[in-house]
Amino acid sequence: MLAEPDVQKELAARLKDHARALGFDLVGVVDPARSAHVPHFRRWLAAGLHGDMAYLARADAVRRRGDLSLSLESVRSAVVVGQNYYVHAGDGEPDSAWGRASRGIIARYARGRDYHKVIEGRLRALHRWIESEAGSPVGGRVYVDTGPILERELGQRAGFGWFGKNTMLIAPRHGSYFFLGILLLDLALPVDEAFAEERCGTCRRCLDACPTGALKGYDANGAPVMDARLCISYLTIEHRGPIPRDLRRPIGNRIFGCDICQEVCPFNLKFAELTSEAGYAARGPGERPVGVQAEAGSEEGRHPGTHAPxxxxxxxxxxxxxxxxxxxxxxxxxxxxxxxxxxxxxxxxxxxxxxxxxxxxxxxxxxxxxxxxxxxxxxxxxxxxxxxxxxxxxxxxxxxxxxxxxxxxxxxxxxxxx
Ligand code: B12
Ligand code: SF4
Ligand code: SF4
Known part of the structure; x- marks a missing residue:
């Protein structure tokens, strides 16, 4: 008979296999200890760099970012997953709307099906699998950019990679085109080692390529800083009001989100591979994302799609x-x-x-x-x-x-x- 730590180790290994079978490319387990990055997060808010994303600054949400037990009282581990979403136009070009100013560029993460739906569903399936393995209910909670969790910090603690100067979590053999998802569990599991290195070195391509100067480099504590108020992703997705006049020209033909600081990153240029998730592919005119049903009575088919529309x-x-x-x-x-x-x-x-x-x-x-x-x-x-x-x-x-x-x-x- 296996000793208790061996049983947990074996369960964690099978859980990771199952997560990969569900379509996740990265998976790790972290201790739900208090966040080490919350002080940085608070400084970022205090400097107003979050712009009008007021939901980030709510006092209760800031507290919950620091302490996972405020999201699941009995939390004993957190499973962190990453899913590759890299897509390109499919015609050999990295992006078919580059250099075609009459077409819009939609950031890669949003050309197909909403990732929240895809990942949430899979994490719930993973949770059910754990319960069936445990033979009894296990408390759990799923997050995919859907709650006050510092997901990238958990990804780094799960051993996925480091924070690049573009503020993205970069995995050394994958690059940064991956989503993160979290499953909090009332079940103790052996944890993975955090990623301890920083591999940007002297590179500063993202800082130089950002058209609006939103990236500020590492601060004295080694945290990368972004002024979100200047980021095209923020301006075209999160920001509700008028786009400041001086930022309109640098936006170019980016109509939803921005990938520039990822496109220039040598780790993406070398390692990005097309996702195996059919749902994330760009859609042609009138098409719905793969897996999304038509709505009865609604007018379908009158839009140019997400492939260089x-x-x-x-x-x-x-x-x-x-x-x-x-x-x-x-x-x-x-x-x-x-x-x-x-x-x-x-x-x-x-x-x-x-x-x-x-x-x-x-x-x-x-x-x-x-x-x-x-x-x-x-x-x-x-x-x-x-x-x-x-x-x-x-x-x-x-x-x-x-x-x-x-x-x-x-x-x-x-x-x-x-
Ligand atoms: C708010 C938000 C945004 C904002 C602000 C982004 C930002 N850089 O802060 C805007 C709208 C601009 C944005 C844009 C994008 N986002 Co966004 N976003 C979020 C969200 C909801 C919260 C992030 C947050 O809290 N930011 C505040 C900063 C302060 O925290 P942080 O980024 O988590 O990490 C900081 C600390 O951990 C600290 N830190 C790092 N190392 C160290 C070391 C020490 C010692 C210390 C003290 C601190 C420290 O520095 C980091 C950066 O400042 C997360 C989901 C989530 N719940 O986490 C997704 C998330 C970060 N976004 C994601 C994505 C995909 C994007 C876009 C690529 C989408 C697009 N194509 O347009 C862009 C990328 C822009 C970029 N270069 O970051 C992914 C990132 C996956 C990855 N591999 O990193 C996430 C995790 C969503 C998900 N579930 O997959 N996003
Ligand atoms: S997403 Fe675009 S605008 Fe935002 S920091 Fe990166 S390059 Fe700059
Ligand atoms: S472009 Fe260079 S500096 Fe920026 S995140 Fe990638 S490796 Fe780091």
């Missing part, structure tokens, strides 16, 4: 088309107005670069001046001001005559300035 078509999306485009996808988080705001900015950045007239794009922007959402109207005004189209000043002036929203008026006045 045409900005003009995105700009013309109605709320119904948006509903079908974003269903079952992480893209939904931006909301209809936020997403169209991003598309308007990208169109402005495209039209600034081209000499040939683009009547369809101009017409879509002029229509957007009458959008019910002030956020969309305001950014459409900015986008028109970035063009040399003859119709633009007339359309802007006409809108100014009837516009009542103060933000949109300000944008219109600014756009009309010579």
């Amino acid at each position: 045409s900005l003009i078509e995105l700009m013309k999306m109605t709320p119904d088309h948006w509903d079908s485009f974003s269903r079952g996808s992480a893209i939904r988080r931006a909301g209809y107005a936020g997403f169209k705001r991003n598309v308007a900015v990208a169109i402005g950045n495209w039209l600034r670069q081209v000499d040939e007239p683009q009547p369809e794009a101009i017409a879509a922007l002029i229509d957007a001046l009458a959008d019910p959402q002030p956020l969309v109207r305001g950014h459409a005004a900015w986008a028109l001001s970035e063009t040399s189209a003859r119709e633009a000043p007339q359309a802007l002036a006409a809108r100014l005559e009837t516009e009542v929203d103060p933000f949109v008026r300000e944008e219109l006045v600014d756009a009309l300035r010579p």
Whole structure:
């Protein structure tokens, strides 16, 4: 008969095999000891670097980040998983919208099915498996970016990798294109060794490539710092209001999220491999993500998909088309107005670069001046001001005559300035 520690060791080994069979690429177990990174997190909040992500700063949520037992009182271990999501256009190019300013770039993590759904379901299956192995109920709780947990710190403690200067957790033989998920358990398991090295060395490619200067390098404690208020991912997904004017141009044609600081990272250039998860693949026009069901009675099929979508078509999306485009996808988080705001900015950045007239794009922007959402109207005004189209000043002036929203008026006045 095996001694108790051997039984636990054997269970942990089988649990890891089972997690891999469920589609996870990385798996480790950590002690639910108090977080060592919470003081850094508090300093980050105190400096206001989280922008308007108020949910991060809630006092109870900050306390829970420091102490996993506030999320599961009886927690005795945490299983940490990582799942590769690397996808590219499939035509041999790393990204088919690179260098095609009339197309939008959607960050890789959001081109297919919403990862929260995929990973949550698998972690629940892992939990059920543990209960069946234990022969009795085991308390457990699942998190995938769905609660106040410092997931990257747990990933580092599980031995996955180190914090790069781009603030990503980087696994030495995988790179950083992986999601994290956590299963808290009321079951003691042998823990893995934390990843103790830092492998960026003198490299600073991500710092140099970030178009907005959001990455600030390591601080005196060895923690990488990001000013999220400048990050394109924050601006195009989390931020609810207008995009600050000076940040609109650097966004280029990135309409949801940003992968630049991962694209330039030598660990991704060398090790990134396509994910085996079919659900994460980009979708063609009108397609739903793999695994997402059609909604009865809803209008399907009227969107350009996530594979280098045409900005003009995105700009013309109605709320119904948006509903079908974003269903079952992480893209939904931006909301209809936020997403169209991003598309308007990208169109402005495209039209600034081209000499040939683009009547369809101009017409879509002029229509957007009458959008019910002030956020969309305001950014459409900015986008028109970035063009040399003859119709633009007339359309802007006409809108100014009837516009009542103060933000949109300000944008219109600014756009009309010579
Ligand atoms: C808020 C958030 C964002 C914000 C802020 C990002 C940031 N860098 O802080 C925004 C909207 C910008 C964002 C963007 C993205 N995100 Co995000 N995001 C989160 C979320 C919900 C919380 C992160 C957080 O608390 N940030 C605050 C900082 C202070 O904490 P931290 O990043 O966890 O880690 C810090 C400390 O641990 C500390 N630290 C590191 N080493 C040391 C050493 C010492 C001694 C000390 C004291 C501290 C210390 O420094 C780290 C960075 O500042 C997590 C999910 C989660 N619950 O953790 C996902 C998460 C971090 N995001 C993820 C992803 C995929 C992205 C994007 C790639 C999406 C995209 N393509 O657009 C980008 C990447 C941008 C980037 N370079 O980070 C993944 C990252 C996976 C990975 N391999 O790292 C996560 C884990 C979601 C998931 N479940 O998979 N995100
Ligand atoms: S995700 Fe983009 S904007 Fe944000 S830090 Fe990385 S390169 Fe900069
Ligand atoms: S690009 Fe260089 S500095 Fe940045 S995370 Fe990758 S290895 Fe580190």
